[in-house]
Amino acid sequence: MSVRGSTVAVPDALALALADGRSLEHRTGGDPDGFPFVYHSGTPSAAIVDPLVWDAA
Numbered sequence: 001m002s003v004r005g006s007t008v009a010v011p012d013a014l015a016l017a018l019a020d021g022r023s024l025e026h027r028t029g030g031d032p033d034g035f036p037f038v039y040h041s042g043t044p045s046a047a048i049v050d051p052l053v054w055d056a057a
Contacts (some may be wrong), residue, residue, distance in 0.1 A: 015023040
């Protein structure tokens with residue numbers, strides 16, 4: 001997925017099935033041995049990548 005000139009490959013969205021039947025869409029990336037970073041853009045929203053945040057992570 002190419003996102004507005006991002007220099008990093010952005011993985012496809014993944015879906016986590018919740019117990020109440022809803023699904024939580026998310027993306028993971030970066031160095032698996034690196035520091036964990038969680039970004040939430042607000043609600044309502046979707047797993048859409050902000051290239052500035054993705055590149056910084």
